[in-house]
Amino acid sequence: MNLKEKILAFMRKDAYKPLTAEDLAEQMEFKGTDLAEFWDVLQQLEDNADIIKTRFGKYGVPxxxxxxxGRLSATNKGFGFVIPENPQSPDEPDVFIPPDAMISAMHNDRVVARVHRQSSQGRAREGEIIRVVNRANSKIVGTFECSRHFGFVTPDDQRVGHDIFIPKDEFNGASVGAKVVVEITKWPEKRRSAEGKVIEVLGVKGDPGIEILSIIKKHNLPTEFPVEVDRAADKAPASISAGELAGRRDLRHLPLVTIDGEDAKDLDDAVYVKRLREGRFLLGVYIADVSYYVRENTPLDQEARSRGTSVYLVDRVLPMLPPRLSNGICSLNAGEDRLAMSIEMEIDYRGKVLSYEIFPSVIRVQKRLTYTIVRKILVDHDEALRAEHQDLLEPLENMERLCHILRDRRMRRGAVDFDFPEIKVKLDQAGQPVELVKRVRTLSESIIEEFMLVANETVAEHMHQLGVPFMFRVHEQPEQGKMDKLNNLLHNFGQSLPKSREIRPSVLQKILSRIAGRPEERIISTVMLRSLKQARYEAENLGHFGLAATYYTHFTSPIRRYPDLIVHRLIRETFNTGDVSAKRRQKLAAMLPEIAIHSSQRERAAAEAERETVDLKKVEYMARFIGEEFDGVINGVTAFGIFIELENGVEGLVRVSSMDDDYYQYVEEQYALIGERTKKVYRLGDAARILVARANPADRTIDFVLADNGSIAKALAPRPGEKSRSKGKGTAKPELTAAGPKPRKKKTTTGQKPKRRK
Structure with a gap:
């Protein structure tokens, strides 16, 4: 236990009362030379808000x-929620912060909040922010405006909540309407706006590609590698040498295959399955040995750690490692010798891992397969493909059988299995969306998924048993409040959760099984997923709720995820002795929690950027269908309107102000809007027919109106405090006549559209 941990443990004792620094040092018996370190550590703890100094000069834990x-999650309405970073219980609720209690805090800042009211009877606990510990964003992307003497930048992210004042001598070439990156030089105070300077002019709002670039800059995603990183990558060999085979098991004789998407270039996993006696299988999972090429604390490692993950945007990939590595020597390309970190498992007919080995190896992939090819061979029984891959039919059929065995075992233990289709946006050469394609999980994707899951679990359990510091992938129990709200929804569909205060994943999976194929399946699955906590990286094993797994890690994608690279290093370090030195153990204990937090943050930023770019292209795609009717399903209900999802995955909002046959009240318990006079009900999960009223790429929103209850004119009317929504760049405006929207006669068969009711 280091000094920080000792001080915190002392302060967390039930008998502890806040003490001055001098009294604390005396009670903890720090004397002489130890005092200097004590003062330093105490200051570090205070600076980091691990401890709080009262106005009387006494210290305690918050x-x-x-x-x-915790982290402030702000909203575009001016209020926010503080998400505790060290919850005192699994279901500790967030703290609601009203607009007048936000002080100068901005979205994603790390803050200290004082709680004024505890949660009760469905009301959130409420508080005020008293200190901003760490600022999340010193650089903001937005639109530049100016007057004669000064300028300001309106952030693209409305959750930031503050315009940034720009002195005239800090415009740096920005013109009115330009998309810019501004660096904050003075943070906002009660009576003063944030102040900054323009450091980059991205282009003019509406320019091709400017919105994607703005999203990249907003999330601080690097698009280029530093010179020293590129130089280090250039030194990587194009092939492996004989000297590099020492200490590795030679598996180049095995008929390994990779199974990936058609456009994948960074192939980091290969697989092999052999049927044994008595219904047993040998499963081999062979992962690119990236840790051999990316050594700790080198420029390559530092850049990979900073990035945390590869980012897959709608129109490009921002790789974690330079392409010479990710697409070259680290990629398991067919027919080429590659270094690998391998795990081979003997698995019985019920999916239990009977034995395993983890070891470094050299492999040569026999053939690269795609998900489409494997599906056509195993599911569609394509005769031409089966003849072409005759030598792989038996291994592939063994993979299919083992996949079902492993999945059945996961389902028996209660893993929660969501199966949401992925929306892939196809772009033309100019970057314009031409088609929305729903990609559903097929047998071929499931094969790789199940093999990677069992490999990750086995590695995690192995390393946990060694007792060395490690990087886990954890998913904690859901909050009770979220489960209560989910239960309210379930009651509307004749389902319910047990009264037990601890919900097991098997309970949720049974509900998903019961509603499979029903109209409400999509809605319940969506709300259930939103009710769960986010998975994250952690240096402590907390289990994985969603997978119903006691041990879990990420081992299988070191080309594109930094935690996997860390896991490979730890396996390498412990391969011969099963342990690390005391000095190394101490270093890892300090380093891994920081890497876990940073990697989780970068993962969230990448996911948000990926979602935003897809949403942007969805909006651009739907702009061509203004005034046209489509069928959809209500997938969200709020006091200000209902969200409707179309069959192609596009979501839009029907504002309650556009519903002109009645006044509608929001009934939260029923997830419904109910008309005061007509008693008409719009409930979560109901089918709805809509017209597309507006598609605005600038704020990535789509407005619908109900085909039988509303008008496009009302939907387009300016809202309080908003400029006219029917003018300006990025707004797709329907042609209006006295009778309403003029039908568009343009043929619209390009891309996947929702089915229209005949």
Missing amino acids: ERMNLVV
């Missing part, structure tokens, strides 16, 4: 002082 330290 959780014992009615304070919460």
